[in-house]
Amino acid sequence: MNMNDTNLTVSIVTHNSDKIFLSLDSLIETLSEDQAIQIKIFDNASESAYRKRLRKYLDYPFVKIDFHEENKGFGFGHNANLLNTTGYGIIFNPDIILSENHLKEMVNHLANYPKCGLLAPKILNEDGTTQYLIRNHLNVFDYILRFIPFKFVKRLFAKRLAKFECRDLPEGQDSFVRMISGSFMVVDLAKFNEIEGFDERYFMYFEDNDLCRKMEQAGYKAIYSPQFSVVHLYERGAVKNRKLFFIFLQSMKKYFQKWGWQFF
Numbered sequence: 001m002n003m004n005d006t007n008l009t010v011s012i013v014t015h016n017s018d019k020i021f022l023s024l025d026s027l028i029e030t031l032s033e034d035q036a037i038q039i040k041i042f043d044n045a046s047e048s049a050y051r052k053r054l055r056k057y058l059d060y061p062f063v064k065i066d067f068h069e070e071n072k073g074f075g076f077g078h079n080a081n082l083l084n085t086t087g088y089g090i091i092f093n094p095d096i097i098l099s100e101n102h103l104k105e106m107v108n109h110l111a112n113y114p115k116c117g118l119l120a121p122k123i124l125n126e127d128g129t130t131q132y133l134i135r136n137h138l139n140v141f142d143y144i145l146r147f148i149p150f151k152f153v154k155r156l157f158a159k160r161l162a163k164f165e166c167r168d169l170p171e172g173q174d175s176f177v178r179m180i181s182g183s184f185m186v187v188d189l190a191k192f193n194e195i196e197g198f199d200e201r202y203f204m205y206f207e208d209n210d211l212c213r214k215m216e217q218a219g220y221k222a223i224y225s226p227q228f229s230v231v232h233l234y235e236r237g238a239v240k241n242r243k244l245f246f247i248f249l250q251s252m253k254k255y256f257q258k259w260g261w262q263f264f
Contacts, residue, residue, distance in 0.1 A: 007087030008037045008107060009189075012094055013077030014054075015044040019233050020094035024057055027092075030101045031062075037103060041065040042077035074182070075198025075207040083197050085189055091208075093183040097231040106186045106228050117191035117220035118212065120180035121228035131232055132165035133181035134224055138209060139262040143252065166224075175224045178216060182208030183232050191220050199258075204244075205251040213259055 010027070014020050024039075031037055039060075043051060045068055057063045066080060082089045088107045102121075110119040123131045142164040145157055154161060162168070169175045185208070195214040198207045212222050256262070 007085070007189075008090070008103065009082060009085055009087065010037060010039045010090045010092050010103070011042070011078050011081040012039065012092050013042045013044060013074055013081070014046065014094045015071055016046045016050050017094040021053065022233075023092075023094050023096055026097045026099070028057075028060060028063075030098045031103075032101070037062065039063045040081040042081050043067045044071040044073070044077055045069055073200065073203035073207075075202055075211075076200045079197040079200060082187070082189060083193060085193075087189055089187040089189050089192065091182055091185045091187060093232065095233040096184050097233065099231065102228050103186075106225070109225055109228075110186050110188060110223065113221070113223055115219070115221055116176075116223045117188045117195075117215040117218075118180055118222040119186040120177070120222065120224050121184065121230055122224075122226040123181060123184060123232045124229050125234065126231060131181075131234055132167055133183065134166040134169065134177050135164070135179040135209065136166055136177060137164075137262070138179070138255070139264055140252070140256070141264045169224060169226070171226050176221050177224045178222065179209045179212040180222050180224065182211070183234075184230050188220075191215065191218070194218060201254060202251045203247055205248045206255040207251070210255060210258070 012020070012023075027039065039062060041054065041057070041063065043054060043065060046054070051067055054065060058065060068077070068080075078091055088110070090103060090106075106119055106121060110116055120134065123133055125131055142160065145154070145161060145164075148154065166177065169177070195211075195218050197211075199210050199214070202210060215222065
């Protein structure tokens with residue numbers, strides 16, 4: 001596939017995210033003169049001072065910003081950016097740091113697998129360690145286990161957690177997986193449009209798992225390609241913030257009600 005003939009849209013959804021400025025500066029610097037890649041930012045009703053700061057990026061001809069007056073969530077924003085769009089999309093969190101421009105290589109790699117709709121690179125912490133965000137199954141017990149702060153409990157269930165977090169995936173080759181993280185994913189937009197994108201009933205959390213299940217239901221796979229990597233300034237907001245934890249629980253309920261409850 002010749003990427004010069006293919007549309008590539010980086011989709012970013014934000015709501016007062018203070019990391020986005022670092023993320024955008026890094027992204028624009030890394031893309032350099034490669035303006036064939038379009039950056040679409042969907043602002044979910046951020047504060048006026050934040051929006052004013054964000055508007056400065058409109059000086060770049062390849063940046064478009066949709067300022068929305070109501071915060072309808074993560075999936076809603078990405079659907080606004082990517083539905084009815086052709087080519088390939090990059091779901092790109094406002095806290096992702098791109099150190100090398102491998103976007104086109106990732107898209108070409110995904111295109112080599114016509115039965116795949118999604119690709120995930122290795123997602124790293126700032127210190128270079130891996131964030132284990134791939135899933136092949138979801139259940140209530142393992143999710144609760146990840147939130148328990150007691151280390152002795154996690155040691156007790158270390159093998160189970162390792163399996164849940166897919167820590168045994170090989171480093172030097174692609175793996176077909178069931179669910180990848182919405183913090184960064186490469187998306188075949190023809191397939192994304194076919195399944196009508198994200199389910200907007202999720203405000204945030206679990207919409208990425210749901211998207212992967214919808215792709216799977218339509219006969220498409222997700223691929224994990226660890227030869228590519230990005231840095232994710234991960235804060236685990238649902239662990240630290242009571243309001244976000246409540247939203248997390250609501251989304252968890254929606255997910256299991258839709259796809260069937262699995263407790264263990």
